[in-house]
Amino acid sequence: MVGQRALRRPPGLLLLTSFCLLHLGAAGQPDEEVASIQGVRGSSVELACGSQPAPLVVFWSFIPLGSLIPWPVAVTNGAESKVEAGASALGAVSLRNSSLVLGELRESARGHFLCQALHEAGGQLRTTYSHFSLTVLVPVSKPQVRLSEPSPVEGTFVVATCAVREGTEPVIFAWQHQAPQGPGETLVGVTERLFRLDPVNRMHLGWYVCSAHNAVNRLSSDEAFLDVIYGPDDPVITVEPPHFTEEGFWASEKEEVTLSCLAASNPPSHYVWLRDHSQVHTGPTYTITRTSRAHAGLYTCLAHNSRLDTHTQTTVQLTIYYPPEGQPSCAVLPTLGAVTLVCTWPGGLPAAPLQWEGPQGTGPAALSNVTWSHAATQLANSSVFTCTGQHPALALLALCRITLWEPLQRPTCRTMATTGDQFIMLSCEWPGGEPPALLSWLDGQQQPLGSSSSSLAVHVLQAQEDLAGREFICRGTHPLRVPDAHCRLQLEAPQLAVAEPWVSVLEGGEAWLACALLGGMPPAQLLWLGPQHLPVEPGLSGFMLHHEGTRLRLGIQAADPAHHGGTYHCVAHNTLGSSSQSVQLEVLRYPAPPNVTIRSLTYGRHRREVQLQWAIRGPGNWTGFLVQRRAGVPGPGAGAWETAAGDIEPESRTRRLGGLDPGVLYAFRVLALNHHTTGHPSEVKIPADSPFSAYPAVLGAAGTGMVVATVASLLVFQYAARHPETFPCIETPSTIPGSDPAQESMDVPVNVTITVTATP
Secondary structure (H helix, E strand, C coil), X not given: CHHHHHHCCCHHHHHHHHHHHHCXXXXXXXXEEEEEEEEEXXXXXXXXXXXXXXXXXXXXXXXXXXXXXXXXXXXXXXXXEEECHHHHHHCEEEEECCEEEEECCCHHHCEEEEEEEEEEECCEEEEEEEEEEEEEECCCCCCEEEECCCCCECCCCEEEEEECCCCCCCCEEEEEEECCCCCEEECCCCCCCEXXXXXXXXXXXXXXXXXXXXXXXXXXXXXXXXXXXECCCCCEEEEECCCECCCEEEEECCCCEEEEEECCCECCCEEEEEECCEEEEECCEEXXXXXXXXXXXXXXXXXXXXXCCEEEEEEEEEEEEECCCCCCEEEEEEECCEEEEEEECCCCECCCEEXXXXXXXEEEEEECEEEEEEEHHHCCCCCCCEEEECECCECCCCCCCCCCCCCCCCCEEEEEECHHHXXXXXXXXXXXXXXCCEEEEECCCCCEEEEEEECEEEEEEECCHHHCCCEEEEEEECCCCCCCEXXXXXXXXXXXXXXXXXXXXXXXCCEEEEEEEEEEECCCEEEEECCCCCECCCCCCCEEEEEECCEEEEEECCCCHHHHCEEEEEEEEECCEEEEEEEEEEEECCCCCCEEEEEEEEEXXXXXXXXXXXXEECCCCCCEEEEEEEXXXXXXXXXXXXXXXXXXXXXXXXXXXXXXXXXXXXXXXXXXXXXXXXXXXXXXXXXXXXXCCCHHHHHHHHHHHHHHHHHHHHHHHHHHHHCHHHCXXXXXXXXXXXXXXXXHHHHCCCXXXXXXXXXX
């Protein structure tokens, strides 16, 4: 092929080219130079053929990777040059003097280039060779972030892929996470194309960007949003203004109070407020414009995640404070060689704290009444004592001028375990004072551990089991304190105790298991294990966890024998060991409710209502009653039973039921209920007419008839008296002496017909 191509070249160049190809060493051994060159696809690279004086002839050839056969690229003798037509596969090929310039570099230019140069030196011809190994680098394309699940549920897993179409290896990846709030965070250590979040949690929510780079360039992807679904967490209730008590929060009487509820959730939670188990508000914020003592009680915030259909709740106690009347009363009672100060301020809720302060430190404190006695020799000149009376509902403060030069109280010793329980940190603090106190740690043999420091001393120990039982002392020295102050702590494995080893509860009820940490230093972590020896998760399967200082209470709501019965373990663990105590939970089923019998069932007015009475037969527990009815007499053609009255109080024994059709014959029955069981139905009865239901109609008709008859009789006799000729049988007798008028009238017959029609 080389010969065929050479035929098309100019004669002079053909001879020179043949000479370079065939006569490789006219004057001894050729010189060889080898170099590795890197170029970027699309850019240019220049291959220089040696650094000696200009050669007579230069011939360039190329050997592709994986091949041993060279093919010509270009040749020049200084006066003229020729580039092989097929060299365009390498890019835009040109010659600059003896150098080969490759522009618009292509990937096919990977391989070995050979420069053969013919020089004249000292009247002799010599050949030099330059070998170049060219590597063509390809820039990385713009990466794309692909998420296996854009909206995962917390606890599942997500795989993020940084997809790059092309780029010369090695390609190095980097991931960056941008939370919705806060600065961006580079995920250190994640340099792979695939990034797995397992399990995914709410801290992973946000925008993700991946960048890819190689030896040529670096590009970053567009943002991809990972929307993690979670919550709601246990709500956190805050009160504004923020006033805290051991039980919860307090507010002054007649002030405005705002209760705010926040439960971390995605999507955001829906909130409902309850006071003493009655709903008072919906929404995250509940405002009481003017508090009174009636507003005190338990406030519960219910949080609901509509996406996951999950609920959580938190309850706090709100106490209404009111101050004592008047102001504190202070008195000074001098005694022999001493001074007694008395301060009183009775009343109020809570009782007002009173405290004396003097030049030698904080004096005694008490509620409502406090007394402080001082030896006169201990007092400095111009000492000022102040009784400070405070109340949360009022800000009453007496004048106080005091300069304390000695730290208050004594050093405070604490200990904690570092991450991974590899080390135990001893911390001693004694703030204040002028000058500040010097603190140092000592072991049980009073040997110092480390150097002294001001106000705060820290010593780190390697966590080992043989540290259990060892005592450590923090010594605090101050010029005004004699003797030195100390605090001590002893390292020990945790110890546990349970409130009750056996707990019984009726199904559907609420049970509480409690365990307390009796000892342990550093402070131990408490957790409950369920019957399956797995940690109990609050908010799932009706479980609740309440931390109360050194106690951990486990609550079980809506107890179910199949899911909640069994042995629970309370486990405490610190760096020196662990301890466990078990509690057996027994979930009992509710007994069946008693039977019910109907005592009476009668119609009311117009047969549109009935009056029902019933009674309990036999023992049993019940929480209410249910009345059912159906149309038609008992038999195959009777209708289905339907509820006539529900949610009847357990103490009720009678019920008036309306809404009946007078043309329909009804049958009724009564059932007793408890929380989870329905008793046997009572006998079926049909309403009967009341025996007194016809009395009003009969009495009304009789009364009307008597009135009409009386009026008619009076009218007839009056007419007869005025018109005697109309009634010939009625004559007015003359008075005969000695005769009885009454007897005569009885001898004269009178016929009178009276017709009375009475309509009821």
